[in-house]
Amino acid sequence: MKNIDLKDTSVSAIIKDYLSQKDSLKFAYHRFPSFENYVAQAEEKAQNYTHRKVLFAELQKQHEGLNLSPKQKENLALLAQENTLTVTTGHQLNIATGPLYFLYKIMHVVKLSDELNQKQQKWNFVPIYWMATEDHDWDEIDHFNLYNQKYTCHKEQVGGAVGRLDTSGMEAVISALKEKLPPNRFSEEVIAMLEKAYASGRTLAEATRVLVQELLGEYGILILDADSHELKKLMIPYFEQELLENPSQSLVQATNEKLSEYKNQAYAREINLFYLSENKRERIEREGEEFVLVDSQQKFSQDEFSQILHKTPEKFSPNVILRPMYQEVILPNVAYIGGGGEIAYWLQLKEVFAHYGVIFPMLVVRNSALVLPENLARKAENLGLNEHNMFEPMHEFTRHLVEENSDLIEELEALKNVLKSNFEKAHALAQKTDVSFAQMLKAQEARQIKGYKKMRKRLLKAERIKMNDKVQRIEQLFNFMFPNGTWQERRINFIQFYVEQGQEFIQEIYKGLLQLENKFIILNIKGIQQK
Numbered sequence: 001m002k003n004i005d006l007k008d009t010s011v012s013a014i015i016k017d018y019l020s021q022k023d024s025l026k027f028a029y030h031r032f033p034s035f036e037n038y039v040a041q042a043e044e045k046a047q048n049y050t051h052r053k054v055l056f057a058e059l060q061k062q063h064e065g066l067n068l069s070p071k072q073k074e075n076l077a078l079l080a081q082e083n084t085l086t087v088t089t090g091h092q093l094n095i096a097t098g099p100l101y102f103l104y105k106i107m108h109v110v111k112l113s114d115e116l117n118q119k120q121q122k123w124n125f126v127p128i129y130w131m132a133t134e135d136h137d138w139d140e141i142d143h144f145n146l147y148n149q150k151y152t153c154h155k156e157q158v159g160g161a162v163g164r165l166d167t168s169g170m171e172a173v174i175s176a177l178k179e180k181l182p183p184n185r186f187s188e189e190v191i192a193m194l195e196k197a198y199a200s201g202r203t204l205a206e207a208t209r210v211l212v213q214e215l216l217g218e219y220g221i222l223i224l225d226a227d228s229h230e231l232k233k234l235m236i237p238y239f240e241q242e243l244l245e246n247p248s249q250s251l252v253q254a255t256n257e258k259l260s261e262y263k264n265q266a267y268a269r270e271i272n273l274f275y276l277s278e279n280k281r282e283r284i285e286r287e288g289e290e291f292v293l294v295d296s297q298q299k300f301s302q303d304e305f306s307q308i309l310h311k312t313p314e315k316f317s318p319n320v321i322l323r324p325m326y327q328e329v330i331l332p333n334v335a336y337i338g339g340g341g342e343i344a345y346w347l348q349l350k351e352v353f354a355h356y357g358v359i360f361p362m363l364v365v366r367n368s369a370l371v372l373p374e375n376l377a378r379k380a381e382n383l384g385l386n387e388h389n390m391f392e393p394m395h396e397f398t399r400h401l402v403e404e405n406s407d408l409i410e411e412l413e414a415l416k417n418v419l420k421s422n423f424e425k426a427h428a429l430a431q432k433t434d435v436s437f438a439q440m441l442k443a444q445e446a447r448q449i450k451g452y453k454k455m456r457k458r459l460l461k462a463e464r465i466k467m468n469d470k471v472q473r474i475e476q477l478f479n480f481m482f483p484n485g486t487w488q489e490r491r492i493n494f495i496q497f498y499v500e501q502g503q504e505f506i507q508e509i510y511k512g513l514l515q516l517e518n519k520f521i522i523l524n525i526k527g528i529q530q531k
Helices: 013-019 021-028 035-048 054-063 068-077 101-119 170-180 185-197 204-219 229-233 234-247 247-257 302-313 324-328 338-345 350-356 375-380 393-402 408-429 435-466 469-483 497-503 501-510
Strands: 085-092 124-129 143-146 147-153 220-224 273-276 281-287 290-293 299-301 317-318 333-338 362-365 369-370 521-525
Touching: 013 021, 013 338, 013 362, 021 247, 035 068, 035 085, 035 101, 035 185, 035 229, 035 333, 054 068, 054 101, 054 220, 054 229, 068 220, 085 101, 101 124, 101 204, 101 290, 101 333, 101 369, 101 501, 124 204, 170 185, 185 204, 185 497, 204 220, 204 501, 229 281, 234 247, 234 273, 234 302, 234 324, 299 302, 317 324, 324 333, 324 350, 324 469, 338 362, 375 469, 393 469, 408 497, 501 521
Parallel strands: 085 124, 085 333, 124 220, 333 362, 369 521
Antiparallel strands: 143 147, 273 281, 273 317, 281 290, 290 299
């Protein structure tokens, strides 16, 4: 099976049009990804970026205590230089990394950075993983799926920014994994990584940092937690304007009108900020001259809120509308790599960036991938499954297979053609007689066609039973490629493959991913045996 253009898969209409560089969508972004545009974006960003010292100091502080790889140490040092830019992806703090595409996103920024560094010498590009530590949707990240089983981290009480939560509940998850994983050294590696990452006393942000470090550190990824006093200080003027003047909502609404043929991904509010307390992340609303926290109904005057912002900016958290801009203010960033849903909401935001005078980054649709072990790749080929038909619904593919391999279906089709031909002759005769005969003939034809369809359906069912072995193999293959009817990368956890190959599996991901092309990638990996 070959790699597939992403726009030829089941991605949304706006992503298909973006990847096709449709003229009517070009107003919504700054530059489309190409090697030449990365260089142009680097020139522009470098001339307008002023927060390098703060960022460098913060990243140094955040990476203290980690056993950094040589590549990470090099990348961290490079960030102090004026000719160093970043390529960024962001993701939630899914326990045990969640679905496979968590790794694909991070490895994509790594590989793209490596490619850009190899192609030119003027600029250094460093990969960044932005941890979504300020999200408050614990239910979205508290589980992962492995071997068709859901593993959930249960907590008695959750609230506020997830990055500040402790790691309680993970002991039970790790204990359950010990019972499930095969007895080999790669399973032992996984358990050791998880136990180290989710050790008692860590926050979820710290745990995720350690796990990503253990898994991917050797590739040079730097890991950023933006829930930071020093970084939020840089946002005080932007947050203050959002609180007092509320420019973002009308700007996004105006863009949404231009994007009316597409489904909007993000909703802009009057104030696109949350207020963070110890165990809450509350929406902020304006009531006359006061600010109100929606859940607690706590009220502040304008002066009180301004004082809190200037003294403790870390208490303010941007929502989906302002988080991208926060990222681009604090990072010397040229490109953001995200999934289809993410890129769709970024396309709503260009005018917000323009209003605040922040450079809009290039938007890269992340690589999607399917791990297809060699033994299953051979099965797929034998069954006629390929890059042209793999996204067909399973029942459609099975029906086509039965039809193509059944002589009886072919003979029945021939009989239908004879029937059709005979009725055409009869209709010609009917033209020579009265109207009632022609009407009777039409009714008879309709009954015959209905009977034919009934026979064909019954025959298909009988032929399907005859081909039961082949049909079962198709179902097994589809269930591996599209578990629960969704893309494999959105469902399966990396552990399923890691326990067979260890770090070699991560290396295969790195080798298989592309840098400048938007593809659905087939990872035919040797050594993995899945049934």
